[in-house]
Amino acid sequence: MKELALWQEVQADLQQVEAELLRQVDAPDPVLSQAARHLVQAGGKRLRPAFAILAARCCGAPLERILPLAVALEMIHMATLVHDDVIDASPIRRGRPTVWARWGQELSxxxxxYLFARSLILVATYDDPRIPSVLASVSVKMVQGEIQQMAAAFDLDITLRDYLDRIYRKTALLIAASCELGAIAAGADTATIRHLRYYGRNLGLAFQITDDVLDMVADPEQLGKPIGGDLRQGVITLPAIYALQASPKKQKLIYLLGKRDKTQAEIQEAIQLIKDCGGIKYALDIAEGYLERARKQASYLPPGVARDTLTSLTYYIRTRGF
Amino acid sequence: MKELALWQEVQADLQQVEAELLRQVDAPDPVLSQAARHLVQAGGKRLRPAFAILAARCCGAPLERILPLAVALEMIHMATLVHDDVIDASPIRRGRPTVWARWGQELSxxxxxYLFARSLILVATYDDPRIPSVLASVSVKMVQGEIQQMAAAFDLDITLRDYLDRIYRKTALLIAASCELGAIAAGADTATIRHLRYYGRNLGLAFQITDDVLDMVADPEQLGKPIGGDLRQGVITLPAIYALQASPKKQKLIYLLGKRDKTQAEIQEAIQLIKDCGGIKYALDIAEGYLERARKQASYLPPGVARDTLTSLTYYIRTRGF
Structure with missing residues (x-):
């Protein structure tokens, strides 16, 4: 899988997204500008803009049509990250100090x-009422997902269904909306809009499952933060849910996962138990099922380079190391 | 000044706002619902909905047309209050424990x-693109106002102009937008929209100046929190700006206002120095000037009960005790 070749299709567009992002987060206040620029420059895969652009391209729209929306989607994503860092008191994200660590709670x-409100100015430039409407309802559900996660912390009775519902709200919804809104902004027909939304939903679920797996098995340097962060915060993800049923050392695992203030050694031990009983493989298999569904939705889209890239992205999600 | 008689004009409408607010903040998550309901039930003057309704009534629109917007405006206001309480670590607002005190930082x-995102769903029900556009730009400027206030904490060199700019963003903008959007939703002509916006801006400035005065002179029980909160947090408001120039005990005042972690006695002493040199009277005179301008703008509106109520509200602002 050549990652660069894959992204090349949208690379030039994403450079424009980057320039526009920097322009949009600029503020009269120097500290706010600095903090927002710091966030932009901390990087990220820009998945949401990429999906919106690819979806719009599938439907034959030029970049100008989709650029404000693509930038708004990334700003909404960044807004959730900066609030998450306050809540989690995270010192580091993507290998760099967070806004919280550098400028404190109030500015974060x-x-x-600010980023959320700024994104709305961009969204207001479209005259299709579906665009603000979808984004508003997605934002509401994303917050509900955060609260679900908060309420479920250290709850070892969480079911597969609870988990899927949570990651759907937390991640898949905004990716689905990126695809859907890209198509809407491009003036696509109802069937194409629906296929792109379902593509995004399935891919988003697979993406979050893979993210949750990487939190247990990634190279910390590539991940940009220490591994085991979810376990530390009591967030029970798919590999753990499986292992809580399947592990022969279930009691030990229950003890470790339920314990607050775990040591790094305890986190390592819990991850080992999860790996040993096949929790990682199980989660990746589930993710693969969603990727297959995403591929199927992509097959219904108008043929072309954009569709091929959307299909290729389903392979990238599976093999990414960070 | 009979307060009840004045509000009677919009009382029935505000009861519908109240019912709709409770309906709108309802969430599938019980804790989130509780917190949001707690916020609604903590009360408040519902000034923003009242202004939107009166503006729309001036232009002949029925309540149904304006209700979603009126509720959205109050939700945006509530969203800023709940975030402010996190930042200020406020245990009490309007005489009741804050969401922060009761449920903690994460849920706040x-x-x-959540409230901000929910308000956008209501706003998205209007097909006039000016409505989301005005609200987005007002929200951006409100955050900038908060950051200005943060940056200016304990800055005794703040000018009258800085102060007015800050309270414009912090308070007057959303009140101006309430009036303006009420008119827009009612389909008013450009001149009427402009008069209502200016009415709201002037009234909003006077309202915040009065609020800042009350923070020094109100009955703490009526205020619902201890007095001197601004001075404690280093927020230098109009009476203090005046006193820093005019007080014969200027050095003592500089010492007291610049001091962090003031005792209650020091706060009382600072307030006394501000009162002694006429700081309160000065601020109220400035407020009165804005109220006169608001009244002038109201005089250009279509005559009727709604216009009379808007005019009467300018007298109420001046005489309110809380």
Whole structure:
């Protein structure tokens, strides 16, 4: 899988997204500008803009049509990250100090609110009422997902269904909306909009499952933060849910996962138990099922380079190391 | 000044706002619902919905047309309050424990994000693109105002102009937008929209100046929190700006206002110095100037009960005790 070749299709567009992002987060206040620029420059895969652009391209729309929306989607994503870092008191994200670590709680809170509000200015430039409407309802559900995660912390009775519902709200919804809104902004027909939404939903679920797996098995350097962060915070993800049923050392695992203030050695031990009983493989198999469904939805789209890239992305998600 | 008689004009409408607010903040998650309901039931003057309704009534629109917008405006206001309480670590607002005090930082942050996002769903029901556009730009400027206030904490060199700019963003903008959007939703002509926006801006400035005065002179029981909160947090408001120039005990005042972790006695002493040199009277005179301008703008509106109520509200602002 050549990652660069894959992204090349949208590379030039994403460079424009990057320039526009920097322009949009600029503020009259120097500290706010700095914090927002720091967030942009911390990087990220820009998945949401990439999906919106590819979806719009599938439907024959030029970049100008989709650029404000693509930038708005990334700003909404960044707004959730900066608030998450306050809540998790995260010192590091993507290998760099967070806004919270560098500028503190008050500015982090304002920066999140600011980015979200700024994104709405961009969204308001479209005259299709479905665009603000979808984004508003996605934003509401994303917050509900965060609260579900908060309420379920250290709850070892969480079911597969609870988990899928949570990651759907937390991640898949905004990726689905990126695909859907890209198509809407491009003036696509209802069937194409629906296929792109389902593509995004399935891919988003697979993406979050893979993310949750990587939190247990990635190279910390590539991940940009220590591994086992979810276990530390009591967030029970798919490999753990499986292992809580399947592990021969179930009691030990229950003890370790339920314990607050785990040591790094305890986290390592829990991850080992999860690996030993096949929890990682199980989660990746589930992710693969969603990727297959995403591929099927892609096959219904108008043929072309954009569709091929959307299909290729389903392979990239499976093999990414970070 | 009979307060009840004045509000009677919009009382029935505000009861519908109240019912709709409770309906709108309802969430599938019980804790989120509780926190949001707690916020609604903590009360408040519902000034923003009242202004939107009166503006729409001036232009002959029925309540149904304006209700979603009126509720959205109050939700945006509530979202800023709940985030402010996190930042200020406020245990009490309007005489009741804050969401922050009762449910903690994480839920407060989510509740603010949730209310803001929910308000956008209501706003998206209007097909006039000016409505989301005005609200997005007002929200951006409100955050900038918060950051200005943060940056200016304990800055005794703040000018009258800085102060007015800050309270414009912090308070007057959303009140101006309430009036303006009420008119827009009612399909008013450009001149009427402009008069209502200017009415709201002037009234909003006077309202915040009065609020800042009350923070020094109100009955703590009526205020619902201890007095001197601004001075404690280093927020230098109009009476203090004046006193820093005019007080014969300027050095003592500089010492007291610049001091962090003031005692209650020091706060009382600072307030006394501000009162002694006429700081309160000065601020109220400035407020009165804005109220006169608001009244002038109201005089250009279509005559009727709604216009009379808007005019009467300018007298109420001046005389309110809380």
């Amino acid at each position: 809170l304002h920066t999140g609110d | 942050l989510h509740t603010g994000d």
